[in-house]
Amino acid sequence: xxxxxxxxxxxxxxxxxxxxxxxxxxxxxxxxxxxxxxxxxxxxxxxxxxxxxxxxxxxxxxxxxxxxxxxxxxxxxxxxxxxxxxxxxxxxxxxxxxxxxxxxxxxxxxxxxxxxxxxxxxxxxxxxxxxxxxxxxxxxxxxxxxxxxxxxxxxxxxxxxxxxxxxxxxxxxxxxxxxxxxxxxxxxxxxxxxxxxxxxxxxxxxxxxxxxxxxxxxxxxxxxxxxxxxxxxxxxxxxxxxxxxxxxxxxxxxxxxxxxxxxxxxxxxxxxxxxxxxxxxxxxxxxxxxxxxxxxxxxxxxxxxxxxxxxxxxxxxxxxxxxxxxxxxxxxxxxxxxxxxxxxxxxxxxxxxxxxxxxxxxxxxxxxxxxxxxxxxxxxxxxxxxxxxxxxxxxxxxxxxxxxxxxxxxxxxxxxxxxxxxxxxxxxxxxxxxx
Amino acid sequence: xxxxxxxxxxxxxxxxxxxxxxxxxxxxxxxxxxxxxxxxxxxxxxxxxxxxxxxxxxxxxxxxxxxxxxxxxxxxxxxxxxxxxxxxxxxxxxxxxxxxxxxxxxxxxxxxxxxxxxxxxxxxxxxxxxxxxxxxxxxxxxxxxxxxxxxxxxxxxxxxxxxxxxxxxxxxxxxxxxxxxxxxxxxxxxxxxxxxxxxxxxxxxxxxxxxxxxxxxxxxxxxxxxxxxxxxxxxxxxxxxxxxxxxxxxxxxxxxxxxxxxxxxxxxxxxxxxxxxxxxxxxxxxxxxxxxxxxxxxxxxxxxxxxxxxxxxxxxxxxxxxxxxxxxxxxxxxxxxxxxxxxxxxxxxxxxxxxxxxxxxxxxxxxxxxxxxxxxxxxxxxxxxxxxxxxxxxxxxxxxxxxxxxxxxxxxxxxxxxxxxxxxxxxxxxxxxxxxxxxxxxxxxxxxxxxxxxxxxxxxxxxxxxxxxxxx
Numbered sequence: 001x002x003x004x005x006x007x008x009x010x011x012x013x014x015x016x017x018x019x020x021x022x023x024x025x026x027x028x029x030x031x032x033x034x035x036x037x038x039x040x041x042x043x044x045x046x047x048x049x050x051x052x053x054x055x056x057x058x059x060x061x062x063x064x065x066x067x068x069x070x071x072x073x074x075x076x077x078x079x080x081x082x083x084x085x086x087x088x089x090x091x092x093x094x095x096x097x098x099x100x101x102x103x104x105x106x107x108x109x110x111x112x113x114x115x116x117x118x119x120x121x122x123x124x125x126x127x128x129x130x131x132x133x134x135x136x137x138x139x140x141x142x143x144x145x146x147x148x149x150x151x152x153x154x155x156x157x158x159x160x161x162x163x164x165x166x167x168x169x170x171x172x173x174x175x176x177x178x179x180x181x182x183x184x185x186x187x188x189x190x191x192x193x194x195x196x197x198x199x200x201x202x203x204x205x206x207x208x209x210x211x212x213x214x215x216x217x218x219x220x221x222x223x224x225x226x227x228x229x230x231x232x233x234x235x236x237x238x239x240x241x242x243x244x245x246x247x248x249x250x251x252x253x254x255x256x257x258x259x260x261x262x263x264x265x266x267x268x269x270x271x272x273x274x275x276x277x278x279x280x281x282x283x284x285x286x287x288x289x290x291x292x293x294x295x296x297x298x299x300x301x302x303x304x305x306x307x308x309x310x311x312x313x314x315x316x317x318x319x320x321x322x323x324x325x326x327x328x329x330x331x332x333x334x335x336x337x338x339x340x341x342x343x344x345x346x347x348x349x350x351x352x353x354x355x356x357x358x359x360x361x362x363x364x365x366x367x368x369x370x371x372x373x374x375x376x377x378x379x380x381x382x383x384x385x386x387x388x389x390x391x392x393x394x395x396x397x398x399x400x401x402x403x404x405x406x407x408x409x410x411x412x413x414x415x416x417x418x419x420x421x422x423x424x425x426x427x428x429x430x431x432x433x434x435x
Numbered sequence: 436x437x438x439x440x441x442x443x444x445x446x447x448x449x450x451x452x453x454x455x456x457x458x459x460x461x462x463x464x465x466x467x468x469x470x471x472x473x474x475x476x477x478x479x480x481x482x483x484x485x486x487x488x489x490x491x492x493x494x495x496x497x498x499x500x501x502x503x504x505x506x507x508x509x510x511x512x513x514x515x516x517x518x519x520x521x522x523x524x525x526x527x528x529x530x531x532x533x534x535x536x537x538x539x540x541x542x543x544x545x546x547x548x549x550x551x552x553x554x555x556x557x558x559x560x561x562x563x564x565x566x567x568x569x570x571x572x573x574x575x576x577x578x579x580x581x582x583x584x585x586x587x588x589x590x591x592x593x594x595x596x597x598x599x600x601x602x603x604x605x606x607x608x609x610x611x612x613x614x615x616x617x618x619x620x621x622x623x624x625x626x627x628x629x630x631x632x633x634x635x636x637x638x639x640x641x642x643x644x645x646x647x648x649x650x651x652x653x654x655x656x657x658x659x660x661x662x663x664x665x666x667x668x669x670x671x672x673x674x675x676x677x678x679x680x681x682x683x684x685x686x687x688x689x690x691x692x693x694x695x696x697x698x699x700x701x702x703x704x705x706x707x708x709x710x711x712x713x714x715x716x717x718x719x720x721x722x723x724x725x726x727x728x729x730x731x732x733x734x735x736x737x738x739x740x741x742x743x744x745x746x747x748x749x750x751x752x753x754x755x756x757x758x759x760x761x762x763x764x765x766x767x768x769x770x771x772x773x774x775x776x777x778x779x780x781x782x783x784x785x786x787x788x789x790x791x792x793x794x795x796x797x798x799x800x801x802x803x804x805x806x807x808x809x810x811x812x813x814x815x816x817x818x819x820x821x822x823x824x825x826x827x828x829x830x831x832x833x834x835x836x837x838x839x840x841x842x843x844x845x846x847x848x849x850x851x852x853x854x855x856x857x858x859x860x861x862x863x864x865x866x867x868x869x870x871x872x873x874x875x876x877x878x879x880x881x882x883x884x885x886x887x888x889x890x891x892x893x894x895x896x897x898x899x900x901x902x903x904x905x906x907x
Binding site: 042045046331332334344346349350351352353354355356357358359360361362363364365366367368369370371372373374375376379 | 507807809821823824825828829830831835836837843844845848849850851
């Protein structure tokens with residue numbers, strides 16, 4: 001490990017309040033003291049931890065002004081939006097302030113660094129408070145020590161916002177380490193949506209990403225978060241996400257994962273209030289030697305709540321995916337409905353899908369199920385289409401895209417859905433021609 | 436009231452339970468604790484060949500080196516004190532408890548299960564069962580005519596090394612896990628069976644009979660080899676509670692099904708609720724062969740048992756059907772492993788568990804299709820039924836898939852007996868307990884059909900008894 005990663009930047013220390021300095025120091029200590037994961041750790045089962053290395057990355061140097069402008073220009077997945085923030089190598093490149101109407105209602109949308117200065121009490125309550133229980137504590141520590149880029153979105157009671165807030169996190173420099181942070185606090189009876197986009201400037205720039213996002217959904221808050229991860233194949237990525245849902249909150253998470261050489265995605269959902277409803281959808285397209293390592297928790301601490309998870313993976317060439325999910329129903333959380341589905345589509349015989357769908361149920365009046373299937377394209381269905389005059393290649397395409405569509409459909413925005421289809425099809429088109 | 440109901444305290448180790456003041460008059464006793472001397476003593480008593488002696492001593496080394504699997508398993512394992520266990524007791528003759536010493540509730544259990552008088556005494560460990568002794572020798576005669584070998588582990592290794600040695604410890608290597616190593620060091624008892632080419636046994640063989648000839652140890656070792664085209668069904672254990680002074684039972688069972696052979700292995704485990712039951716079971720299926728485990732776990736304090744099939748030859752088939760019932764203070768940690776190593780192999784796992792009171796049942800499974808295989812299929816279904824508000828169930832499958840035209844599907848569901856169902860039945864004159872039993876029996880009914888008739892009848896009664904007092 002480089003000394004650079006272990007030394008929090010002096011600039012961070014200088015103006016920060018004491019509570020934050022303390023959290024950073026604790027994070028650094030956690031990062032230093034916890035061992036690297038090994039193949040024997042249950043939380044890292046099937047992951048090729050031997051190949052996991054995070055050495056020789058550095059907090060990036062400030063990119064050139066021209067790069068910042070060019071990448072801001074390319075940050076165009078969603079045109080109709082309530083606000084936008086663009087970071088390149090954790091350096092702010094562009095910040096579209098929100099409409100003053102929203103400001104008047106008390107909505108806060110700010111870069112994390114500014115939020116720390118302007119709303120310290122809010123940040124003290126929420127920032128870096130939710131660690132991960134899914135195996136990457138060490139890396140969460142590193143994030144806590146180093147996070148300076150990111151966005152705070154605070155929606156006060158009763159405010160509903162239709163257009164999404166869009167955060168772009170780019171990597172650009174050589175072997176740069178980035179630590180983006182998305183913090184969403186939605187108070188009672190609110191409605192809000194956020195899109196996080198993770199992009200690389202070129203196909204070549206190597207990077208390490210350790211990002212964290214926390215959603216706090218208050219009573220009857222409606223939160224919709226979409227994450228688009230399309231790093232280049234030279235990026236090692238950790239995304240450590242948590243959602244906390246209170247009474248009657250409705251949260252929807254949709255993740256589309258396309259890039260990175262190794263992507264570890266930890267998604268923790270904790271339902272603390274009755275009547276909450278949390279949905280988790282994910283679509284992953286894996287090719288070449290990519291490894292996607294997905295770990296999820298659906299924890300029901302309160303009765304009469306619902307959670308539903310659907311993770312779909314399509315695998316090409318030598319790609320590997322690991323899906324490890326656990327539904328936990330606490331004692332007394334009666335009336336829980338919790339579902340978990342993992343579907344893996346193997347398009348090449350060398351690809352490998354691993355599934356660990358788990359249940360821990362401590363209450364009896366529940367409806368819980370999980371299902372995991374892995375298979376190839378159904379020959380009978382192919383035959384059916386070919387019989388009706390559709391060429392095999394086209395039929396295959398239709399079936400594969402149909403497999404994706406179930407998740408893309410949940411995006412609920414035609415523009416973003418179209419843009420995602422383009423990203424995925426670009427990855428797939430050349431391959432499908434050879435089928 | 437059933438045996439398992441009585442023990443609500445799960446936490447402290449109850450070494451006294453089931454200890455019917457055994458008089459210390461064993462012919463051979465290896466003492467307490469495990470050292471090289473214990474192993475040598477066992478070898479001396481059994482008059483082991485040199486290679487077996489070496490095998491045991493090596494296994495002891497492995498056992499000492501291996502960590503407890505506590506990184507994922509039940510922490511209750513830490514309560515096992517290996518220094519306080521007797522590793523070898525040979526009775527030489529029949530056990531010598533008296534019928535009067537058997538607790539009343541046990542006698543009642545026998546009564547209600549409808550176990551014949553003679554068998555009851557045997558099951559309670561009071562005396563050997565002379566009827567079955569006779570039956571055993573009759574059966575042995577018939578089998579010998581067909582060339583079937585059915586002996587104990589010691590006799591098998593001593594008399595027929597050319598048959599058993601090539602497979603002994605090959606399906607489950609010593610170092611497979613800590614408890615297979617322990618068994619490899621201390622094994623005694625169990626059945627070694629060889630069924631020659633093309634011989635299809637019509638009647639199931641039962642461990643039951645075998646027990647009489649050589650008393651079941653706590654570290655029994657079973658090896659069944661079905662030669663090409665042979666078929667055998669083997670039944671182990673029985674539905675009545677088996678009372679043991681031992682607190683640790685750690686068996687190793689290896690099955691070898693050669694080309695086109697079929698092995699079906701049926702277990703009903705009903706140890707008393709002080710027993711740690713840590714068993715390693717695995718079958719090897721060659722081309723076109725079939726290995727089927729039918730596994731019922733009702734007793735014990737903690738059971739950890741995941742029968743597996745290594746599908747080594749093309750077109751091999753593996754199956755695990757399991758029923759687990761966890762009552763207060765019990766943890767049934769069971770499951771299945773399917774290793775697909777050849778094309779066109781198929782496997783099927785159906786697991787049903789019932790948790791009553793504070794009981795906990797866990798399914799842990801592994802399905803592995805590691806190489807570039809074609810046309811392999813796995814189907815896994817795990818259903819859990821929770822009876823009381825504080826019952827618990829877990830499911831932890833692990834599935835790895837590669838290759839062409841392979842399909843794997845896993846489904847699990849958790850449910851409870853609905854209040855409407857119970858109300859409906861009670862309205863029609865059933866008591867709440869009867870209604871509950873009926874619902875639970877309905878839950879496991881489709882699996883029960885896979886059992887030989889007399890077993891499913893006894894199992895049904897047993898479930899009825901376990902369900903008593905669980906409602907309200």
